[in-house]
Amino acid sequence: xxxxxxxxxxxxxxxxxxxxxxxxxxxxxxxxxxxxxxxxxxxxxxxxxxxxxxxxxxxxxxxxxxxxxxxxxxxxxxxxxxxxxxxxxxxxxxxxxxxxxxxxxxxxxxxxxxxxxxxxxxxxxxxxxxxxxxxxxxxxxxxxxxxxxxxxxxxxxxxxxxxxxxxxxxxxxxxxxxxxxxxxxxxxxxxxxxxxxxxxxxxxxxxxxxxxxxxxxxxxxxxxxxxxxxxxxxxxxxxxxxxxxxxxxxxxxxxxxxxxxxxx
Amino acid sequence: xxxxxxxxxxxxxxxxxxxxxxxxxxxxxxxxxxxxxxxxxxxxxxxxxxxxxxxxxxxxxxxxxxxxxxxxxxxxxxxxxxxxxxxxxxxxxxxxxxxxxxxxxxxxxxxxxxxxxxxxxxxxxxxxxxxxxxxxxxxxxxxxxxxxxxxxxxxxxxxxxxxxxxxxxxxxxxxxxxxxxxxxxxxxxxxxxxxxxxxxxxxxxxxxxxxxxxxxxxxxxxxxxxxxxxxxxxxxxxxxxxxxxxxxxxxxx
Numbered sequence: 001x002x003x004x005x006x007x008x009x010x011x012x013x014x015x016x017x018x019x020x021x022x023x024x025x026x027x028x029x030x031x032x033x034x035x036x037x038x039x040x041x042x043x044x045x046x047x048x049x050x051x052x053x054x055x056x057x058x059x060x061x062x063x064x065x066x067x068x069x070x071x072x073x074x075x076x077x078x079x080x081x082x083x084x085x086x087x088x089x090x091x092x093x094x095x096x097x098x099x100x101x102x103x104x105x106x107x108x109x110x111x112x113x114x115x116x117x118x119x120x121x122x123x124x125x126x127x128x129x130x131x132x133x134x135x136x137x138x139x140x141x142x143x144x145x146x147x148x149x150x151x152x153x154x155x156x157x158x159x160x161x162x163x164x165x166x167x168x169x170x171x172x173x174x175x176x177x178x179x180x181x182x183x184x185x186x187x188x189x190x191x192x193x194x195x196x197x198x199x200x201x202x203x204x205x206x207x208x209x210x211x212x213x214x215x216x217x218x219x220x221x222x223x224x225x226x227x228x229x230x231x232x233x234x235x236x237x238x239x240x241x242x243x244x245x246x247x248x249x250x251x252x253x254x255x256x257x258x259x260x261x262x263x264x
Numbered sequence: 265x266x267x268x269x270x271x272x273x274x275x276x277x278x279x280x281x282x283x284x285x286x287x288x289x290x291x292x293x294x295x296x297x298x299x300x301x302x303x304x305x306x307x308x309x310x311x312x313x314x315x316x317x318x319x320x321x322x323x324x325x326x327x328x329x330x331x332x333x334x335x336x337x338x339x340x341x342x343x344x345x346x347x348x349x350x351x352x353x354x355x356x357x358x359x360x361x362x363x364x365x366x367x368x369x370x371x372x373x374x375x376x377x378x379x380x381x382x383x384x385x386x387x388x389x390x391x392x393x394x395x396x397x398x399x400x401x402x403x404x405x406x407x408x409x410x411x412x413x414x415x416x417x418x419x420x421x422x423x424x425x426x427x428x429x430x431x432x433x434x435x436x437x438x439x440x441x442x443x444x445x446x447x448x449x450x451x452x453x454x455x456x457x458x459x460x461x462x463x464x465x466x467x468x469x470x471x472x473x474x475x476x477x478x479x480x481x482x483x484x485x486x487x488x489x490x491x492x493x494x495x496x497x498x499x500x501x502x503x504x505x506x507x508x509x510x511x512x513x514x515x516x517x
Contacts, residue, residue, distance in 0.1 A: 090420050104432070115431060
């Protein structure tokens with residue numbers, strides 16, 4: 001997997017990496033003064049360009065883990081290192097797509113995507129070109145001036161993906177990105193996510209409820225346990241991308257994973 | 265046909281009212297005095313239009329309302345933003361603001377008249393105060409209820425303070441601010457005419473009414489009342505259309 005040539009960002013001189021090291025991570029919420037452990041002793045190494053899926057019951061802290069990695073919560077014990085640097089705040093090196101698309105309803109699709117470039121020292125023309133490029137990447141040409149309420153759920157989620165990718169993040173975090181979509185749209189977008197990832201090759205960590213989705217996209221699937229959230233099991237999906245959804249190998253992994261989750 | 269009927273439903277009640285009015289005015293002498301015949305109102309309209317009295321007074325009231333409204337909106341939004349975005353600001357100003365706004369607008373008039381006399385400054389001050397309260401409240405409401413999920417997007421995109429204000433907080437608060445302006449508009453118009461009734465100097469629809477009362481010209485009083493109602497309605501309509509355009513991104517189905 002590492003042998004594949006890294007996608008070189010057009011507007012960044014630094015070499016794109018994206019190695020994530022999580023060591024001895026603990027996270028505790030305080031509810032009415034009572035400590036509530038959400039994550040306990042999480043250790044995870046993610047190689048640059050790897051696609052890691054995380055599955056697990058609700059309450060296992062999957063989303064909290066993503067919020068910590070993206071930098072929305074800075075108060076944690078242990079280490080979360082991106083290329084050796086400790087994560088303490090949000091950064092354009094890390095992008096996230098939430099389950100609800102979170103496009104701003106007061107901006108058109110292209111304005112929403114362009115907002116992510118707000119603090120880039122690029123020229124106006126350069127920014128316009130990048131926005132157009134990313135709208136094309138998620139196949140939304142023709143909807144540049146539509147407001148989010150005029151888009152379908154799947155289209156809005158594609159736009160959110162484009163917004164997260166436009167900064168060429170080293171790490172892309174996906175928090176149940178397709179969870180709110182209907183089954184058909186979901187399959188179509190899974191396919192598209194795979195195509196985009198093969199093209200961009202950034203490190204991806206995706207939280208999902210859908211086992212098939214986790215296996216279809218992930219190089220590795222991490223199974224988490226709840227109360228407190230911890231890593232229970234890990235499966236390496238040894239199958240090159242792009243993958244065939246109907247592959248019998250995937251079927252085998254699925255049975256294995258189901259057994260692990262339901263615990264027969 | 266049914267389309268036209270549906271559109272003109274709003275005219276039904278006013279027409280009935282006018283009919284009833286005209287009927288009562290034709291009953292006896294007392295009725296004719298209390299309910300001036302429509303023809304007399306029409307004659308007064310033409311008379312005041314011709315000698316310019318109506319337009320001068322209408323213009324004076326409108327100008328007063330606009331100035332007061334602009335000032336009230338500006339300072340109201342400023343204070344509302346300050347109270348919503350600064351905890352210290354809210355702690356310092358909140359209690360004072362909330363107790364002062366309990367005083368009804370009419371209650372301020374004697375005090376303001378004593379301080380600043382009964383000239384234009386006092387009237388504009390009263391109008392801007394009337395517009396100020398709803399602006400502060402609605403702006404505060406809008407800015408303090410911006411959804412956390414949108415704030416987080418601003419954080420993820422590493423927007424600075426000004427960018428967050430400009431691209432996230434302000435647009436999210438805009439619908440609430442528009443509601444404030446709509447309320448402020450109504451208050452400002454009513455208070456402008458009210459201040460003219462109490463501080464009777466200079467021009468204005470309120471003054472026109474006071475003078476008509478002194479001269480027992482019932483038809484001029486009724487004409488003024490009609491003017492006040494119609495102008496208020498038109499201003500509200502105009503602003504509603506404007507805000508619908510500005511807030512067209514909202515999903516109203």
